[in-house]
Amino acid sequence: xxxxxxRMMKRLVLAGLLLSCAPQLGRANxxxxxxxxxxHADANxxxxxxxxxxxxxxxAHAYKISAYYFYLQDPxxxxxxxxxxAAQDGxxxxxxxxxxxxxxxxxxxxxxxxxxxxxxxxxxxPWQLRQMAWLEYARFQREQGDIAGAKQSxxxxxxxxxxxxxAEQLLQGPQQQLTxxxxxxxxxxxxxPDFTGLADAPEMPYIVANQALALHAKGETLQALNxxxxxxxxxxxxxxPAFWQRWFxxxxxxxxxxxxxxxxxxxxxxxxxxxxxxxxxxxxxALVVLRNFPQQSVLSQTALQLYxxxxxELRQIPTLLAVLERQLQQYPEVNQTWPAALQMGxxxxxxxxxxxxxxxYQQADQFYQQQLLRLGAQQPLDDAGIRQTWHQLMQMDxxxxxxxxxxxVVADSTAEADSSAEADSSAAADHTAKQDSTAARLADLAPxxxxxxxxxxxxxxxxxHYQHDRSLQLALSQWISLQQLAQRLPTQQQRIAHLxxxxxLKQQQQQQLFATLRPQLQQQHHALQAQxxxxxxxxxxxxxxxxxxxxxxxxEQVLQRRLDKSKQLLADLSAAGLATPAQQQRVERLTALLxxxxxxxxxxxxxxxKAAYASLGPELAEQHQRLTRLASYTDQTPxxxxxxxxxxxxxxxxxxxATQIAVQQQALITQVNQRFAAIAAHDQQxxxxxxxxxxxxxxxxxEQQVPRxxxx
Amino acid sequence: xxGECIRPLSALANNMQHAATVPSFTWPALLLLAMIxxxxxxxxxxxxxxxxxxxTTAAASAPASTxxxxxxxxxxxxxxxxxxxxxxxxxxxxxxxxxxxxLGLYLSIDTGQFFQLDSVQLILNDEPIAAHLYTASQRxxxxxxxxxxxxxxxxxxxxxxxxxxxxxxxPDQRDYRRAVDYRFTKADKAxxxxxxxxxxxxxFQPEFVVQPWQQPK
Numbered sequence: 001x002x003x004x005x006x007r008m009m010k011r012l013v014l015a016g017l018l019l020s021c022a023p024q025l026g027r028a029n030x031x032x033x034x035x036x037x038x039x040h041a042d043a044n045x046x047x048x049x050x051x052x053x054x055x056x057x058x059x060a061h062a063y064k065i066s067a068y069y070f071y072l073q074d075p076x077x078x079x080x081x082x083x084x085x086a087a088q089d090g091x092x093x094x095x096x097x098x099x100x101x102x103x104x105x106x107x108x109x110x111x112x113x114x115x116x117x118x119x120x121x122x123x124x125x126p127w128q129l130r131q132m133a134w135l136e137y138a139r140f141q142r143e144q145g146d147i148a149g150a151k152q153s154x155x156x157x158x159x160x161x162x163x164x165x166x167a168e169q170l171l172q173g174p175q176q177q178l179t180x181x182x183x184x185x186x187x188x189x190x191x192x193p194d195f196t197g198l199a200d201a202p203e204m205p206y207i208v209a210n211q212a213l214a215l216h217a218k219g220e221t222l223q224a225l226n227x228x229x230x231x232x233x234x235x236x237x238x239x240x241p242a243f244w245q246r247w248f249x250x251x252x253x254x255x256x257x258x259x260x261x262x263x264x265x266x267x268x269x270x271x272x273x274x275x276x277x278x279x280x281x282x283x284x285x286a287l288v289v290l291r292n293f294p295q296q297s298v299l300s301q302t303a304l305q306l307y308x309x310x311x312x313e314l315r316q317i318p319t320l321l322a323v324l325e326r327q328l329q330q331y332p333e334v335n336q337t338w339p340a341a342l343q344m345g346x347x348x349x350x351x352x353x354x355x356x357x358x359x360x361y362q363q364a365d366q367f368y369q370q371q372l373l374r375l376g377a378q379q380p381l382d383d384a385g386i387r388q389t390w391h392q393l394m395q396m397d398x399x400x401x402x403x404x405x406x407x408x409v410v411a412d413s414t415a416e417a418d419s420s421a422e423a424d425s426s427a428a429a430d431h432t433a434k435q436d437s438t439a440a441r442l443a444d445l446a447p448x449x450x451x452x453x454x455x456x457x458x459x460x461x462x463x464x465h466y467q468h469d470r471s472l473q474l475a476l477s478q479w480i481s482l483q484q485l486a487q488r489l490p491t492q493q494q495r496i497a498h499l500x501x502x503x504x505l506k507q508q509q510q511q512q513l514f515a516t517l518r519p520q521l522q523q524q525h526h527a528l529q530a531q532x533x534x535x536x537x538x539x540x541x542x543x544x545x546x547x548x549x550x551x552x553x554x555x556e557q558v559l560q561r562r563l564d565k566s567k568q569l570l571a572d573l574s575a576a577g578l579a580t581p582a583q584q585q586r587v588e589r590l591t592a593l594l595x596x597x598x599x600x601x602x603x604x605x606x607x608x609x610k611a612a613y614a615s616l617g618p619e620l621a622e623q624h625q626r627l628t629r630l631a632s633y634t635d636q637t638p639x640x641x642x643x644x645x646x647x648x649x650x651x652x653x654x655x656x657x658a659t660q661i662a663v664q665q666q667a668l669i670t671q672v673n674q675r676f677a678a679i680a681a682h683d684q685q686x687x688x689x690x691x692x693x694x695x696x697x698x699x700x701x702x703e704q705q706v707p708r709x710x711x712x
Numbered sequence: 713x714x715g716e717c718i719r720p721l722s723a724l725a726n727n728m729q730h731a732a733t734v735p736s737f738t739w740p741a742l743l744l745l746a747m748i749x750x751x752x753x754x755x756x757x758x759x760x761x762x763x764x765x766x767x768t769t770a771a772a773s774a775p776a777s778t779x780x781x782x783x784x785x786x787x788x789x790x791x792x793x794x795x796x797x798x799x800x801x802x803x804x805x806x807x808x809x810x811x812x813x814x815l816g817l818y819l820s821i822d823t824g825q826f827f828q829l830d831s832v833q834l835i836l837n838d839e840p841i842a843a844h845l846y847t848a849s850q851r852x853x854x855x856x857x858x859x860x861x862x863x864x865x866x867x868x869x870x871x872x873x874x875x876x877x878x879x880x881x882x883p884d885q886r887d888y889r890r891a892v893d894y895r896f897t898k899a900d901k902a903x904x905x906x907x908x909x910x911x912x913x914x915x916f917q918p919e920f921v922v923q924p925w926q927q928p929k
Contacts, residue, residue, distance in 0.1 A: 056902060056927050058925075061818075061859065061925065064820070064859035065818070065859050065860075065861055067853070067856070067858040067859075068853050068858035068859055068860050068861075070853075070858075071849065071852065071853030071856060071858055072850065072853055076794060077797075080794075080797055080798055080801055083798060103790055104786075104787070104790070105791060107787065108791060478783070478786055481786075481790070482789070485790065485793050488793075488797075492796070492797075499800075499803060499804060499807055499808070502807050503807060506807075643803065643806070643807065646803060650796060650799060650800060650803070653792070654796060657793065657796065660792075661789060664782065664785060664789060667782050
């Protein structure tokens with residue numbers, strides 16, 4: 001009943017521990033009262049190393065990201081981030097183990113836990129984490145049947161360092177609970193319920209109730225009743241805390257649970273009281289307790305049975321008949337109520353009302369036949385149908401009119417239930433329950449609540465047995481966990497497809513780069529280099545020559561050519577003896593003028609050429625550097641090919657997983673159907689026996705009546 | 713039944729399920745209840761015998777056959793899922809977000825007393841790159857101290873400017889919108905930035921900080 005509390009508590013503790021190495025631990029744990037073990041912040045930085053595979057995440061960050069997914073109820077993603085840092089420490093291992101336990105991988109969790117929980121293990125681990133791990137490990141060992149090992153582990157969980165009273169109180173509840181389970185029935189029982197010591201434990205009501213049961217088992221029923229009376233008063237004390245109490249956030253943890261949990265707990269204690277009173281044969285007192293028992297409690301069916309017992313003992317026949325009838329009306333699908341139909345006839349027969357008894361027996365027989373027919377008509381569950389319901393529920397969550405849609409569906413299903421003969425007075429309660437449960441998003445619900453929603457379409461008989469049969473619950477919870485895995489598959493396959501495209505593109509780029517682009521670039525670079533060296537030579541030559549042609553501008557080059565021609569003519573004339581000194585002088589003057597212009601121009605051109613050459617240098621150097629870098633790149637094609645192969649293998653693995661999930665889900669539903677079939681067979685047998693007894697009773701009454709009628 | 717408390721205990725089925733699914737302590741208690749019910753009933757007269765027979769047979773009804781092979785197979789499937797999830801994630805990191813170009817943005821919230829985050833917009837070099845609208849459960853996770861991986865992308869080497877716009881409810885439930893600018897230089901190593909929403913008790917206002925993560929040594 002208080003499992004929600006416990007789960008919440010465990011989650012808070014685990015979350016607190018997840019964050020315990022982060023600098024802001026104090027605030028994260030403020031709600032659960034764990035003090036920040038600041039000493040553990042990055043307890044072992046030497047172990048935090050970054051590798052490509054680790055994404056370069058530090059452990060502190062990994063814990064916090066892991067916590068994010070933990071809170072969003074995605075243990076797979078949470079575990080992924082926890083495992084990313086290359087160097088794992090003890091804390092990471094223990095936290096991983098916690099997540100593995102959440103996923104139902106108890107063996108894997110145990111493998112993780114064992115090396116870190118030995119006496120020689122890392123002492124720097126936060127002791128709260130170590131203790132919580134010990135507790136969970138003890139629980140696991142107990143479930144595996146290793147009671148001695150579980151006791152040893154529990155003893156280690158109980159070793160609390162001095163000065164840690166606050167956290168000790170936090171763990172006290174689960175520790176005591178587990179101790180009771182391991183030592184039952186020889187549990188330690190205080191002289192009076194220890195309400196003060198268990199003030200912070202949400203398990204307090206259960207611990208005290210178990211102590212009462214142990215007392216009863218020892219024959220100390222009166223003392224057990226005292227325990228229950230005190231417990232009843234304690235949990236009924238719903239007074240609001242005073243102002244200062246509220247200011248400091250005080251509220252008993254068992255009151256912090258939701259109202260349904262509280263009500264269920266109170267009913268349980270009330271029922272237990274009634275049972276102890278019955279064992280004392282104090283029928284009147286038991287009757288008083290049971291008379292005030294709520295009509296629609298989880299334990300109403302048992303309470304009605306006990307109520308009927310008291311009434312029978314006290315011979316309050318009219319009320320007894322009403323109660324028996326009510327049992328049949330309220331729980332027609334429950335095999336424990338079926339004898340009530342026969343009992344009505346028996347009681348009336350005892351009262352001497354043969355006619356009424358005969359009618360009651362006839363009704364009982366009719367009832368048994370109806371139940372037999374209904375049992376025979378039970379349809380086995382269908383894996384595809386359950387999956388469809390799941391998808392519908394998920395779609396309702398994402399639909400903008402989800403609440404309205406949920407209500408419509410619920411109304412329809414309720415109408416259907418109403419129309420069936422099995423619909424009873426609990427339909428109204430069911431209706432409300434359905435509305436309540438559909439208000440939240442399916443994905444945000446705990447697995448148990450998800451299962452609750454999934455069973456809404458089942459018949460009342462199936463639902464009842466599901467609620468009372470552990471193997472059915474386990475099978476459905478496994479089915480849900482597999483469904484959650486199946487739900488992730490399409491996204492994962494999309495990711496793989498995307499990665500395959502990326503790899504293909506990269507391969508294409510690689511091929512282009514190494515086969516075409518790089519040789520082409522290198523060729524161009526070589527050509528450019530040749531040009532530059534040529535240019536450099538020319539420039540050197542030009543700089544060295546007195547009147548290098550390269551340093552002449554175009555008009556001056558024309559003038560130079562004309563001057564050369566003139567010189568040639570003058571030389572010819574001189575050879576012929578025709579040249580005049582004036583001509584000689586004129587040519588010399590023109591030559592001097594041209595030289596002057598050359599000197600003037602060449603200085604500018606030389607400057608420009610030098611500057612141009614200087615700017616070409618770095619440009620070429622950078623290009624060369626880039627080309628060298630490009631040349632140094634190794635061909636990534638093999639790596640990409642390996643990755644492509646890895647992706648292909650992943651693709652196959654995911655496909656195989658999808659098949660495995662489908663097969664396993666199918667097997668689970670088959671298991672559920674087999675279990676239902678076995679229960680139905682048993683129920684049918686019981687109904688047949690009851691029907692036979694009813695027929696015998698009818699025959700007996702007829703036999704008794706016939707002689708009377710025959711007699712004169 | 714006269715004097716019964718009529719209570720619409722809507723969670724009738726819910727509660728039973730709670731009791732059933734987690735075996736921590738509720739079921740033992742209920743089992744103990746069953747243990748005590750039988751002896752109590754045994755003391756009853758005729759009718760009690762009938763009911764007891766019924767109750768005991770119900771308890772011993774059809775055997776629960778749970779083959780061990782199936783749970784083992786399911787556990788193997790789950791473990792395979794864990795391994796595949798990790799492999800896929802690492803491949804994704806290697807192929808899509810190499811450190812030379814990787815930009816990772818993470819978000820954390822302090823106690824959240826002065827600011828209730830509704831959404832975040834991310835703008836890189838004046839270009840919007842991502843936005844996120846928060847659900848109650850995400851906000852709750854952040855307020856408890858977790859860190860959200862908000863964005864992972866690729867950027868070129870060089871200088872960049874990141875603008876983060878936080879939208880939500882500030883003190884006194886007033887609409888609150890605040891932008892924070894952050895300049896950084898991308899080199900060969902991955903850049904990871906934590907966008908922190910802190911409570912500043914000096915002026916009862918939220919404070920928005922961009923904090924670069926140091927690469928582990």
